[in-house]
Amino acid sequence: MNKQSEILEDVFNNFLGESRIFKNREALRHDYIPDYLPHREEEIRILGQILGPSLRGTLCSNVLIYGKTGTGKTAVTKFVLKHLAVKADEIKSPLKVSFVNCRLVGTEYRILSALCSSIDVKVPFTGLALGEVFDRFKSALNSKKSILIVALDEIDALIKARGDILLYELTRINENLNQSKVSILGISNDLRFKDMLDPRVLSTLSEEEIVFKPYNAEELQDILKQRSKIAFKKGVSFDTAIKLCSAIAAAEHGDARRALDLLRVAAELAEREGKKIISEDHVYQAQKRIEHDRVVETMKSLPMHSKVVLLSIFLLSKSKAKGFITGDIYNVYCELCEEMGISPLTQRRVSGLINELDIIGLVNSRVVSLGRYGRSKKTTLGIPFKVIKEALLEDERMRSMITYAPRCLSSVR
DNA sequence: TGTCCACTGGAACGTACGGCTT
DNA sequence: AAGCCGTACGTTCCAGTGGACA
Numbered sequence A: 001m002n003k004q005s006e007i008l009e010d011v012f013n014n015f016l017g018e019s020r021i022f023k024n025r026e027a028l029r030h031d032y033i034p035d036y037l038p039h040r041e042e043e044i045r046i047l048g049q050i051l052g053p054s055l056r057g058t059l060c061s062n063v064l065i066y067g068k069t070g071t072g073k074t075a076v077t078k079f080v081l082k083h084l085a086v087k088a089d090e091i092k093s094p095l096k097v098s099f100v101n102c103r104l105v106g107t108e109y110r111i112l113s114a115l116c117s118s119i120d121v122k123v124p125f126t127g128l129a130l131g132e133v134f135d136r137f138k139s140a141l142n143s144k145k146s147i148l149i150v151a152l153d154e155i156d157a158l159i160k161a162r163g164d165i166l167l168y169e170l171t172r173i174n175e176n177l178n179q180s181k182v183s184i185l186g187i188s189n190d191l192r193f194k195d196m197l198d199p200r201v202l203s204t205l206s207e208e209e210i211v212f213k214p215y216n217a218e219e220l221q222d223i224l225k226q227r228s229k230i231a232f233k234k235g236v237s238f239d240t241a242i243k244l245c246s247a248i249a250a251a252e253h254g255d256a257r258r259a260l261d262l263l264r265v266a267a268e269l270a271e272r273e274g275k276k277i278i279s280e281d282h283v284y285q286a287q288k289r290i291e292h293d294r295v296v297e298t299m300k301s302l303p304m305h306s307k308v309v310l311l312s313i314f315l316l317s318k319s320k321a322k323g324f325i326t327g328d329i330y331n332v333y334c335e336l337c338e339e340m341g342i343s344p345l346t347q348r349r350v351s352g353l354i355n356e357l358d359i360i361g362l363v364n365s366r367v368v369s370l371g372r373y374g375r376s377k378k379t380t381l382g383i384p385f386k387v388i389k390e391a392l393l394e395d396e397r398m399r400s401m402i403t404y405a406p407r408c409l410s411s412v413r
Numbered sequence B: 001t002g003t004c005c006a007c008t009g010g011a012a013c014g015t016a017c018g019g020c021t022t
Numbered sequence C: 001a002a003g004c005c006g007t008a009c010g011t012t013c014c015a016g017t018g019g020a021c022a
Helices: A003-016 A041-056 A073-090 A108-118 A130-143 A155-162 A165-176 A191-196 A199-205 A217-231 A239-251 A256-272 A280-300 A304-318 A326-340 A347-359 A385-393 A407-411
Strands: A063-067 A095-101 A147-153 A181-188 A208-212 A363-369 A375-381
Touching: A041 A063, A041 A073, A041 A147, A041 A181, A041 A208, A063 A073, A073 A095, A073 A147, A073 A181, A095 A108, A108 A130, A108 A147, A108 A165, A130 A165, A147 A155, A155 A165, A155 A181, A165 A181, A165 A199, A217 A239, A217 A256, A239 A256, A239 A280, A256 A280, A280 A385, A304 A326, A304 A347, A304 A375, A304 A385, A326 A347, A326 A375, A326 A407, A347 A363, A347 A375
Parallel strands: A063 A181, A063 A208, A095 A147, A147 A181
Antiparallel strands: A363 A375
16 A cells, blocks of 8 residues: 555545544534523523414414524524424324425425425425415315414515515415414514515514524523533533634624534534644634635625626725725726626626625625715725635636736726 | 715616416 | 516616815
8 A cells, every 4th residue: 555545544534433523413513403402491481482372272473583693593493393293292282383494495386385295285396386386275274173383484585585475375374264274483584574574464474573682602602512512522622612612603793503613613623633622723724714615605606797896806905005986996897807808887787786795795885975086985805805815716717817907006096 | 165076876777588377 | 389477687867965175
């Protein structure tokens, strides 16, 4: 066996052999639902009280659950629904529960077909009109006496993509049912979600509301500690890593998902080094890795012109100037387009593209007035220069332009 | 105090395209 | 296959604007 074969042999054995760190890697994934959810007793109790009446066969109120990402909305809901289903089974109550993630499921059709399958109605993958599926759903409900609790996770994705027609129909469904009843539980992390709704839908949907507050650093620590006990083997040292992960995540909106991701990636890095100690350094490395992956992923999905706009801002950042107005960016953009042989969009459109880049966090822009010199948006890169550079290098067309020196740059204010 | 810059951002409209219905 | 519809993306037009400067 030569040297290289030995190296690979080592690497593979590392994976095949038992992990030195992980006992149960899954426990650090954010979709893992543990038996106990720290610091969510109050929310669990409230949701339980709202859904409780369904066990007696009476209709319970519709609920809207709000909160930023990683505040435990989905976990608490799944936890309560799981216990509710178990209890219903115990007392032979005709209660059914259906949990659908609107963003993952995608289309209205698939949401409806998921609801149908939860009450044992079979519908084809495709081919039926929406109305037909809805009718089958209703008649199936009408043919038996039951209470159905429909949980729609990431409900804002449904509204943004399709408007609130399906939601409207769902909130009205009880008017046409005489045997069964349907309660809706909506989960949203977009706080402006309510503004997008038809007022009639909103008033029906939000009979009850629960708001999930972000976790603070101490609460995040408790969550990580609890998961670590399940995830890591004995003798693995993770206390300092947990403190740092919690502090980082608490500083950014108290997102438990973020904290768990950090810890998981840090642990994987430690594992790769064959260590049993997850150090602060591993956490910092993990932070970089996650940030890098996020930027590369978002950039991949960007339309070409958005990439060119981003490249323009990147090239401007290379020069000393700080904060560039739309006119400057547009000049560089036009030059790049010419150089790349594509026809440029209008300034109005580019201004819109900058706003879109701002929303996804790749750049920061704000409207400023320059007095005599007019009113414009000042834009800067929203993430470290190096990260953007790495991400741009992964795109073939952008790679060749990354060293380009725009002619118009000397005129930048 | 009024002017005027360099845009912003809303609105209406055009075009291309994919999916569904007929 | 043809027609229809909704959506995405882009253009054109234009009223509105904050504040430096004359």
